[in-house]
Amino acid sequence: MERSAPVMSLLICFFVLHSAGEVAGVLTGGSNVSRPLPVQSLCAQLIQPSGYPCSEHAVQTKDGYLLALQRVSSPTVNLGSQPGPPVLLLHGLFMAGDAWFLDNTEQSLGFILADHGFDVWVGNVRGTRWSHGHVTLSEKNKEFWDWSWQELALYDLAEMIHYIYTMTNTKTFVVGHSQGTIMALAAFTQPEIVEMVEAAALLCPISYLEHVSAQFVLRMVNMHLDQMILAMGIHQLNFRSNVGVYLLNSVCEGHFDCNDLLSSITGENCCFNNSRIDYYLGYEPHPSSSKNLHHLFQMIRAGTFAKYDYGIWRNLKHYGQVNPPRFDLNSIPKSLPIWMGYGGSDALADLTDFNHTLTSCHPNQNCFILRTMVTLTSF
Secondary structure, X not given: OOOHHHHHHHHHHHHHHHHHHHHXXXXXXXXXXXXXXXXXXXXHHHHHHHOOOEEEEEEEOOOOEEEEEEEEOOOOOOOOOOOOOEEEEEOOOOOOHHHXXXXXOOOOHHHHXXXXXXXXXXXXXXXXXXXXXXXXXXXXXXXXHOOXXXXXXXXXXXXXXXXXXXXXXXXXXXXXXXXXXXXXXXHOOOHXXXXXXXXXXXXXXXXXXXXXXXXXXXHHHHOOHHHHHHHOOOOEEOOOOHHHHHHHHHHHOOOOOHHHHHHHHHOOOOOOOHHHHHHHOOOOXXXXXXXXXXXXXXXXXHOOOEOOOOOHHHHHHHHOOOOOOEOOHHHOOOOOOEEEEEEOOOOXXXXXXXXXXXXXXXXXXXXEEEEEOOOOOOO
């Protein structure tokens, strides 16, 4: 594992320097949420125009979703040369693989890693615009949206890692941001998944959410907005739609400035480039499922890192027990190197919850912590 340390340290350093500009545009400037959507593939739309070789790959999950993976390399790599170590980039909530390429080639982690010789793979979970739907279900079917981060971890991430391992015959480095970290931590508790992972770098890591301090999020939790939208039959959560805009406005009204949702959700960000907002909103936000939001809010209310809570009777049906099973971070192999980077003022990845994650891991877990007082945005 000695070779893992400099490699993953490089990942963290670059991400800490540049992540604020890449990911901060998810929910800023609510008046622009109806911008035209990109229609080309991610390779054609965003990566190849910058001169980087990029290929599209499709992965089918065990439950029938068709996910998009992009493979990116440096334009200076010689044809026929052996690719570097594979690294998988996992995006956050309401985001997709484009988040790693939204700034210039010197400020976007996807380009930076390719330039440093990595075999870059870009993940896009189910429901995002770059992925390819389902083998039988339409996005108009409520069943299409019957999933949470639990399925993203145990199905989507599992298949991505397996596909990369099959293509490269090499263990994969995993870099996750926010939702990507909760997926990774849950997946790493599964022996058949973690055996294909070399090491991980987790930015704005979340597994426990009990101490979230973001007032906008807490207002949605206290309003039981997650339960309301499910009761209304809203299964796709798309903040570009009329319904999504109305939901945001209903939460903001009289309490928050909807034109600056990012600060209301994550706290003030010292380094966000406001001049890039319109460009970011050309790509973000991506859809997610209402069930996914409900699962995250369950975690805030219960203070647990557990599977989706269906209620007593359905839990008995799904899990064979009254309460949903918890993900045991102590079961992550202690030999797996994990780097975690967090901002000291992050209103979503709270320091108390972050420390809870650390103490829940194996006492001899090979963890390395990078803390910065620059606010990295979680979502």
